[in-house]
Amino acid sequence: MKPAPFSYVRPATIDEALATLAADPHAKVLAGGQSLVPLLSMRLAQPSTLVDINGLSELAFVRTDESGVRIGALARHRQVEDDGDAWRAQPLLRQALRLVAHPTIRNRGTTLGSVVHADPAAEMPAVAVLLGARVVAASVDGRREIDAADLFVGPLESALRSDELALEMVVPANPPRTGTAIDEIARRHGDFALCGVAAVVSVGENGAIETVRASYLAVAPTPHVLDLSEAFVDGTASDRNLDAAAEIASGALDPDADIHGTADYRRHLSGVLTRRVVRDAYTRATAPDAQGAR
Amino acid sequence: MTTKAFGARVARVEDERFLRGRGRYLDDLAADALHVALHRSPHAHARITDIDVEAVLDVDGVVAVYTYEDLTGAMADPLPLLIPHPDLTHGRTQYALAKDQVNYVGEAIAMVVAVDRYVAEDAAARIVVSYEFLPPVVGLDAARAADHLVHDDVPGNLAATSTQATGDAMAAISRAPHRLALDLDIERSACTPLEGRGTVAKWDTDNGRLEVWSSTQTSTGVRAAVAAKLGLDLSVVDVITPDVGGGFGVKVVHPWPEEVLVPMAAMALGRPVKFTEDRREHFISAAHERAQQQHVEVGFDDDGRILGLDVEIWHDNGAYIPYGLIVPIITTTQLLGPYKPPVYKATFHSLYTNTVIVTPYRGAGRPQGVYAMERTMDAIAAALGKDRAEVRAANFIQPDEFPYDQGLIFQDGKPLIYDSGDFPQMLDKVKALVGWDEFAAFRDEMRAEGRRVGIGLACYVEGTGVGPYEGGHIQVETTGKVKVSTGLTTQGQGHQTVFAQIVADELGVRFEDVEVVTGDTRRMPYAVGTYASRAAVMSGSAIALTARSVRRKALELAAEALEANVDDLEIRDGVVEVRGAPGAQISLGTLAVLSNPLRYAFDEASKAATQFSVGDPDKVPVPEGTSPGLESRDFYSPPRSTFASGMHAVIVETDPDTAEIRILKYAVVHDCGRLINPMIVEGQIHGGVAQGVGGALYERMVYDEHGQLLNASFMDFLMPYVTEVPETIDVDHLETPSPLNPLGIKGAGEAGVIPSAAVFASAIEDAEGIVITRMPISPSELYDLRRTHAGSDEAAVAAVEGDS
């Protein structure tokens, strides 16, 4: 359990980082290391160069304005989770981050690293797609923005090229009269989930449900977003409607079995969790938190 | 007056060092050592046709590479079968490096020695082995079917079949008014200590001595094995056990291949060599336990009293069987627990599979036996519609029946005779602790909230403190400090504390002045090891006897020095005093000086022992039958094991939607005879319960049909976190002293983990109304059970409707 040989570079500037990435197609970015280092130790990843971006302190930011939250590549999960402005602007960030691993891992792991790592069981990719976030990527050839919806190609596979560095993620603010919620079932506290669901529910001026969207993690190769609005045509979060939404979800998903749960069980959980998170998000949409977050 | 240390909640002296990071574990030693990495088989079953190590030689920093071809003498023989047994007709053990066949993924094939572990791993990965594949035998079904054989020359994959009986059980069952049959399964788990295995060896060319440090539960065992394998005299081999980060059984197996290969390389290369096992290696090349299939037949009367019990067990022993039949013997004997079926018969079949070896893991076969017995008790209660506690009580051995002879032979080859216990009182205590009688009301309350809860109960008896012997050595230094050593090893249990408590009381010294060393063959070359909850009973008793000898010696010396009668003397806080004569006193330190008649003085204290200052000129300085020094070495060897006992009860909640299982209350009543340190016993129980929660609800070894272990990491092998373990574990003690040893004590190390599978199965069954026959159980499996159960209910209803 020792990594294979690699060379190590700790660039002082973004340009230097990009140049190093461009020079070696088998280079890999090292951010918080919470996913990459175990892969290195088990020799499942054998990059020839590690580009350690922990010196690029200009990327350690969380900035919030009325349009949303910008999360820099070196912002740790913990920093994003603790940020009050970010929470008020987009409460789903904190709600989801609390389910990511354990505090010690959140102290080091980066939110953007988690997104580009594209683990189908991770929370933040599912949240990014649900919220319509965008990732800003840079290479020696310039910058581009990638919609979260286009970012996830397969399990542990993102649309990021090997010469690109993700600089930041832009997460839109929560619109008015909109509530969010996330829940998951994991074998142990802090583990990757067997199934997780995040939901965004918007209500009209009259409090009637207008749109319901949910994002599913750990039950598909990439985050799977479903529009469940059709189950709520009468505008209420009645048991019948919640059941209908749950049914849409379990019908649409085709999870794989793994050693922790059968496909049937996961599908069943997707339904159970759909009910829970839609109900919670609906409650928040109608009654915002005292501090203004939904 | 010295306060009595025995029985007190003395804080562990170890913790200061451990908590400050001052522990010295195997990997902390020998910073200058060369490192080894093993090339291990990626296949579960294959013949080796070629091993090509050419590419290794190009790697910078490689010092040596070994394959089977390089092993000579006893090293070329299979590793020892540690515990032979007449029924073990087909015992097979592995070679230190695979000879021409591999039988599990992870089996060692070649060893690289290099400047560091990184280089060693780079090099080991370059070794090319050619294989001819053989069909792997994975799991008990495949082993029993025996369509393929693990070892060509072992028909039916059967290492052993063994039967013990106290009469014709089937006849008794067939005469009984009620009969039941159960088929039960229990899966694999493993010890998974935080520190894996590890060995350091140094060959001292100047002195012709081999020094070995190993993370082991038996330093004397490793010493004997290393000496035998390398053809050395025992007297030139020292084995020292540093701090050990957990053992739980796996480290009592010896020698591990690396434990002899590392010393071999150290001798050959004349340089220190180190092996530090990594986590993946631990999963695939150390040991597992627990997997069994069980068939139980039982006959009973209207009260639930068992009239006959017949058990057949299929035990998965993995690819080899170095530890013999200990685990299944314990299962079949300890299955009886606190009960006394008048006729009992047990047969086990120990079967080879192409998986990691199976050797004792904390509990060592008992969890399986208790599971079989307690599932049976619950089944009897269900069949009769009786309270589960009542059915158990109807079968208890009564307090006036001790010593109680179960009529079987135990794992130590001695009769299975329980020395003491009080099961009815224990049951009362555990019922009170968990709220057994109030549970029905609680269940109704929860039901009204739409919540589902269940309560479970499981009882066990644990043979502890098995022989053959342990020893103690105590020396009083001239400073008055008391140096204690015993040969068995320590894996964090708190031996330094409890042994010091015993010595403080027995010798009459301050607890702080006692210093205990364990597992160092230089200090105590005669010892057996730390397993089977035996350290307190065996070494504790030996140390108590030794302290008594030293006390006698001190009093004799003091009587002479103080010109008093031995009977008038007492020792308090390390000072011998003449009763009723204030001021007439002498310290143990001074007595230590006087005990060693000197010619030469080297400091103020020693002047007192030189030839012109002390002694009767007409007497021999060291009279016959005595020896210099205020010290003694004594041994304790028991007639047979002592039997501790316990009962656990748990209340669980199962989520009606997600099938998640939560623990609401966990209660333990435990009897290990006289308690040396209740806090340490409770710590052992807490840890055991945590491990038991893991074994019952989280952990398993997931092998695929090719014999690949799919969850060989802590990411996927779900050892419970603190968040999965009950926040509080209510513990109550009962003390029925053992008549078998000077302190009246019994072992406590394994207790906490023994009834877990049984007690959780009982509670989940109670919550769900679905019979549980397989453990461990995950939410996904419970969900499946619910669906099949609902399905079978519907099918049953359909069948009934179809009839009409």
Ligand SMILES: Cc1cc2nc3c(=O)[nH]c(=O)nc-3n(C[C@H](O)[C@H](O)[C@H](O)COP(=O)(O)OP(=O)(O)OC[C@H]3O[C@@H](n4cnc5c(N)ncnc54)[C@H](O)[C@@H]3O)c2cc1C
């Ligand atoms: C025990 C444990 C439990 C965990 N549980 C969870 C969980 O429940 N949910 C969850 O979501 N995660 C979990 N994680 C993973 C954790 O959230 C990681 O922090 C996260 O997945 C990756 O972030 P990182 O900064 O550590 O990335 P790293 O490990 O440094 O990198 C991960 C990958 O992303 C690439 N990368 C990182 N940053 C960039 C960048 N700016 N530009 C381009 N490429 C980049 C790296 O090259 C690498 O391929 C767990 C981790 C552990 C160890």
